[in-house]
Amino acid sequence: MRLLRLGAAGHEYPAVSIDDASTQHAATFDLSTITADVDADFLAADGIARTRAALASNELAPINVSGTRIGAPIARPGKVVCIGLNYRDHAEEGGQAIPAEPVLFMKAPNTVVGPYDDVLIPRASTKTDWEIELGVVIAKTARYLESPAAAREVIAGYVISHDVSEREFQLERGGQWDKGKSCETFNPLGPWLVPIEDITNPDSLRMRLWVNGEIRQDGSTSALIFGVDYVIWYLSQFMVLEPGDLINTGTPAGVALGMPDQPYLKPDDVVELEIDQLGRQRQVFVQA
Known part of the structure; x- marks a missing residue:
């Protein structure tokens, strides 16, 4: 599992990528239903575990990321x-x-x-x-x-x-x-x-x-x-x-x-x- 943030600088949205064994390619899913961003609040509230659960229950919508900018995978850190x-x-x-x-x-x-x-x-x-x-x-x-x-x-x-x-x-x-x-x-x-x-x-x-x-x-x-x-x-x-x-x-x-x-x-x-x-x-x- 890989967490990432996609979109123009300052307007990134959260996503998660996993390897799809059936296609031998990575599949990427929108995380916006779980969190507004990959940030301190997300991490502190067991966001990674919640993301795993959402993937396991097929709750997340797949997205096409071709040509989309990849931002830093976490929002601006506190330090x-x-x-x-x-x-x-x-x-x-x-x-x-x-x-x-x-x-x-x-x-x-x-x-x-x-x-x-x-x-x-x-x-x-x-x-x-x-x-x-x-x-x-x-x-x-x-x-x-x-x-x-x-x-x-x-x-x-x-x-x-x-x-x-x-x-x-x-x-x-x-x-x-x-x-x-x-x-x-x-x-x-x-x-x-x-x-x-x-x-x-x-x-x-x-x-x-x-x-x-x-x-x-x-x-x-x-x-x-x-x-x-x-x-x-x-x-x-x-x-x-x-x-x-x-x-x-x-x-x-x-x-x-x-x-x-x-x-x-x-x-x-x-x-x-x-x-x-x-x-x-x-x-x-x-x-x-």
């Missing part, structure tokens, strides 16, 4: 919390020490856009970079979780998250990471939110990113320094996580910052991203 330097090879390529505890930073919620939307290279930017990440969406309020094992009870599901970054703004303009992460359109998300129950092994998902057809990142969530459950538990000791929040868990090696020639993104560059079981993204980068 986007990110983990930096969470893959050993990524820390090493940037000359950074392996962190003893998760490195936290925030990203503005309005950076979230659809998985195929254009991404804007900021004005005066010369160091716009790519980062494929496993995104985790929260389903239940989490504060002071007792252990990493308790994290599974508050996770709605997983999603491809593109943590686009401007390295000069991030690292050379006052040492504040947020302003290198929060530029407009800097978090393409989707195409789907896949519920936690539908992911075979979130601790071993292959993740790849291409720039203009050339592979740049090829890693696996098995190489996370701090695994997903640990990250959610850890965050809950410092802040309250709420339904609809998005957690970006870090990126493997292969970003422009870590390459000798630092081939940062330019207008008309095309970035494609893929994570096992979570689908694929494609963005064209354009000048703001």
Whole structure:
């Protein structure tokens, strides 16, 4: 089962997609009779379970999605919390020490856009970079979780998250990471939110990113320094996580910052991203 949102930016409607064994193709259904949106209220009210029940009882109307824009699979999150330097090879390529505890930073919620939307290279930017990440969406309020094992009870599901970054703004303009992460359109998300129950092994998902057809990142969530459950538990000791929040868990090696020639993104560059079981993204980068 895959949750998604369809339609023009700002006017998306909720839908659910499943694989139809009889046709060997995906079938998509309108979720508007269940919820107005895939948002905090939907997740907090056991919307995923209600969606499964509606599918099982054939309550949902099928829809044709051909040619329809796919938006981010969740409405604007309350907050986007990110983990930096969470893959050993990524820390090493940037000359950074392996962190003893998760490195936290925030990203503005309005950076979230659809998985195929254009991404804007900021004005005066010369160091716009790519980062494929496993995104985790929260389903239940989490504060002071007792252990990493308790994290599974508050996770709605997983999603491809593109943590686009401007390295000069991030690292050379006052040492504040947020302003290198929060530029407009800097978090393409989707195409789907896949519920936690539908992911075979979130601790071993292959993740790849291409720039203009050339592979740049090829890693696996098995190489996370701090695994997903640990990250959610850890965050809950410092802040309250709420339904609809998005957690970006870090990126493997292969970003422009870590390459000798630092081939940062330019207008008309095309970035494609893929994570096992979570689908694929494609963005064209354009000048703001």
